[in-house]
Amino acid sequence: MQNFTGVGVSPGRVIGTIRQMPKPVAEPPSGERLASGTAPEDAARDLKAAAQAVHDELKSRADTASGDGKAVLEATALMARDTMLLKSAVKLINAGSSAERAIWDAGASVSEMLHNLGGYMAERATDVLDVRARIVAALRGVPAPGIPASETPFILVAEDLAPADTATLDPDKVLALVTSGGGPQSHTAIIARSLGLPAVVAAHGVDELPESIEAYVDGAAGTIAIEPSEEQRAAASAWADNAATLAVFDGNGTTADGHPVPLLANVGGAKDAAAAAALGAQGVGLFRTEFCFLERDTEPTVEEQAAAYKGVFDAFPGKKVVLRTLDAGADKPLPFLTDATESNPALGVRGYRTDFTTPGVLERQLEAIAQAASESEADVWVMAPMISTPAEAAHFATLCAAKGIKTPGVMVEVPSAALTAAAVLRHVGFASLGTNDLTQYAMAADRQLGPLAALNSPWQPAVLRLVQLTVAGSAEEGNNKPVGVCGEAAADPALAVVLVGLGVSTLSMTARSLAAVGAVLRTVALEQARELAQLALSAPDAVDARAWVRAKLPVLEELGL
Ligand code: PEP
Ligand code: MG
Numbered sequence: 001m002q003n004f005t006g007v008g009v010s011p012g013r014v015i016g017t018i019r020q021m022p023k024p025v026a027e028p029p030s031g032e033r034l035a036s037g038t039a040p041e042d043a044a045r046d047l048k049a050a051a052q053a054v055h056d057e058l059k060s061r062a063d064t065a066s067g068d069g070k071a072v073l074e075a076t077a078l079m080a081r082d083t084m085l086l087k088s089a090v091k092l093i094n095a096g097s098s099a100e101r102a103i104w105d106a107g108a109s110v111s112e113m114l115h116n117l118g119g120y121m122a123e124r125a126t127d128v129l130d131v132r133a134r135i136v137a138a139l140r141g142v143p144a145p146g147i148p149a150s151e152t153p154f155i156l157v158a159e160d161l162a163p164a165d166t167a168t169l170d171p172d173k174v175l176a177l178v179t180s181g182g183g184p185q186s187h188t189a190i191i192a193r194s195l196g197l198p199a200v201v202a203a204h205g206v207d208e209l210p211e212s213i214e215a216y217v218d219g220a221a222g223t224i225a226i227e228p229s230e231e232q233r234a235a236a237s238a239w240a241d242n243a244a245t246l247a248v249f250d251g252n253g254t255t256a257d258g259h260p261v262p263l264l265a266n267v268g269g270a271k272d273a274a275a276a277a278a279l280g281a282q283g284v285g286l287f288r289t290e291f292c293f294l295e296r297d298t299e300p301t302v303e304e305q306a307a308a309y310k311g312v313f314d315a316f317p318g319k320k321v322v323l324r325t326l327d328a329g330a331d332k333p334l335p336f337l338t339d340a341t342e343s344n345p346a347l348g349v350r351g352y353r354t355d356f357t358t359p360g361v362l363e364r365q366l367e368a369i370a371q372a373a374s375e376s377e378a379d380v381w382v383m384a385p386m387i388s389t390p391a392e393a394a395h396f397a398t399l400c401a402a403k404g405i406k407t408p409g410v411m412v413e414v415p416s417a418a419l420t421a422a423a424v425l426r427h428v429g430f431a432s433l434g435t436n437d438l439t440q441y442a443m444a445a446d447r448q449l450g451p452l453a454a455l456n457s458p459w460q461p462a463v464l465r466l467v468q469l470t471v472a473g474s475a476e477e478g479n480n481k482p483v484g485v486c487g488e489a490a491a492d493p494a495l496a497v498v499l500v501g502l503g504v505s506t507l508s509m510t511a512r513s514l515a516a517v518g519a520v521l522r523t524v525a526l527e528q529a530r531e532l533a534q535l536a537l538s539a540p541d542a543v544d545a546r547a548w549v550r551a552k553l554p555v556l557e558e559l560g561l
Helices: 040-064 067-079 083-094 099-117 119-123 125-140 163-168 187-195 230-246 270-278 289-293 302-313 351-357 361-374 390-402 415-419 421-425 435-443 461-474 493-501 511-521 526-538 542-551 555-559
Strands: 007-010 013-020 154-158 174-179 199-201 214-218 223-226 263-267 283-288 320-324 379-384 408-412 430-433 483-485 506-509
Touching: 007 187, 013 174, 013 230, 040 067, 040 083, 040 099, 040 125, 067 125, 083 099, 083 125, 099 119, 099 125, 174 187, 174 214, 187 199, 187 511, 214 230, 230 511, 263 270, 263 511, 270 283, 270 302, 270 511, 283 289, 283 302, 283 506, 289 302, 302 320, 302 361, 351 361, 361 379, 361 390, 379 390, 379 430, 390 408, 390 421, 408 415, 408 421, 415 421, 415 435, 415 461, 421 430, 421 461, 430 461, 435 461, 461 483, 461 526, 461 542, 493 506, 493 511, 493 526, 493 542, 506 511, 511 555, 526 542
Parallel strands: 013 154, 154 174, 174 199, 263 283, 263 506, 283 320, 320 379, 379 408, 408 430, 430 483, 483 506
Antiparallel strands: 007 199, 013 214, 214 223
C-alpha cells in the first residue's frame, strides 16, 4: 500500500491503528420537508431518541474524562437534552419540517439567542451548534463529528484540527496526529507540540486511508508508512525508550562549550505557566495574553486582567516573564477589538494596530500588567505584537513608561521591523522574533494553509536572513539589545542551533520541547552553531537548509528528533 509524506512538525516514532476524524456533518437541504407518509409524531420521536443517544454517549465519555475535557463534554451532554432546543425543533416538525432540518434550524435560533445574551451564555452558543450536528449525525446513522471515542490508543487522521478539538483530545488515547491539510504553524502543529505528540501535517491523501489499518508515523521525517517494516518497529521501540529521557529538562540551556542560552516557555495562562515551571522552563519568553480572553465579547476589566497576569507571574518568582500585549486579529479574533468583516485579516488591524482603532484598551492593559507586576516577584518584560515601524516602537515605549513598566520591547514578526531593526530597537529594551508570522509575511503565505506548507517554513533562507538582520541591528553602535525567538522555530532542535548561531540569545517554545532542544544544543559548541547558521543561510531553499544542517547533527537521528 502507498506511503505518505508530509511536513514533520513534532518528533516521535510510533506504530498504531488509524482512526479517521469524521467529516463535518453537512447541513440538511434548506426547507427540507417531512418525507410523505411520515407522521410528525414519529419524526419527533426519532428526534428525541437521537438526542437522548447523543446525551448518553457524551455523558459516558465525560464520566471517564478529566479536567477541561470533562467540563466540555458534560456541558455538551446537557445541551442535548435542553428542553428549549427540543421543543422548538418539535414545533418545526409539526409545521412540516424534516427532523434533521428542524433540529438544524432550532439549533441556529437557540445559538443566536445565547450569543446575544453575552457572557457565560454566549460561551455556550457553540456547544449548541456542536450538539445539533451530533443529533443530525445520529438521525443519519453516521459517525458523530469530533475526535472519535475509542477504548484503545490510535493515530488520529484529520483534515486539520480546530482549537476546540484540543479540549476533548485525550493524549493517553492519541498516539500521533496526521493531517492532510494544515501547515507547520497550524493549530494541529501547535496542539501536537504542546501535548508532546508526534505529528505530520500537509500529508496529502491521508484522509482517504481506511480505518483501523496499522501505520508507522515518523514525526521528524514527516512520513507515514502503511504495513510497517521490522526496521520501523525497532525504530518505534527505540523512540519509546528515548522519549523518557527527552521528557526531562534540567533547567539549564547551554551550548557544549558553556555559552548560556536560556530556554523559556510559551504560555497562554496560569495553568500552562505552572506546567512549564514543572518542566524546567527558565522563565516565560511569550505569554500570549489574548489566550486568556478568547471567549470574551467585552473588554476584561483592569482587575480581571491583573489577576490573570499575576497567575502567570507567580509561577516564576525571580525569573523573567515576557508578556505580550493583546495580539487580537487574524486567527485570534477578540470581538471587543477586531472587526470580523475585514476582508484580509492577516494584513489588517491586528496586534498593536488595534490601538489605532480602539485606543485606550492597550493603556488599560499596561495598567493591569504594571499592577500585577508590582504584586509579584517575577522580572516582567512587556512587548507589543506586530510592530512595523520605529515610530510605533517609540509610541509603545512611551505608553509603557507612563505606567512605570521598565522593560518595553517589540516582537519582530513583520519584515519591515527586521529590516529596520536598529532604528526600532533604539526605542525599546529588547526584541523577540515571532518566526511564525515573520515567515508568513516574508513568504506571503497564509500560515494555516496546507498547500503552502513548503513556503511556510522558518527554514526559508529569506527568513533566516531577516533573523540575521534583526540581530545585526540590535548590536549596532549604542544599541546592544537582546534578541530572542518565540516562534515555533525555536522548538525545532536543529533550527534552534541555527538560531543560536545567528546570535539569538534566548529561545522560547512550548514547554514540552524544552528537553529535546536542550539535549541537542548541549552537543554543539557556539562556533559550530555559527558555522551551521552560515550553511543554512547559503542554501538555495528551505529543504536544503534543513537537510544540510541535519546532516551535520547526527545526534538528531540518534534521538529520533
Ligand atoms: C509568531 O508569530 O511567531 C508568534 C510567536 O506569535 P503568534 O504565533 O501568537 O502569532
Ligand atoms: Mg505572531
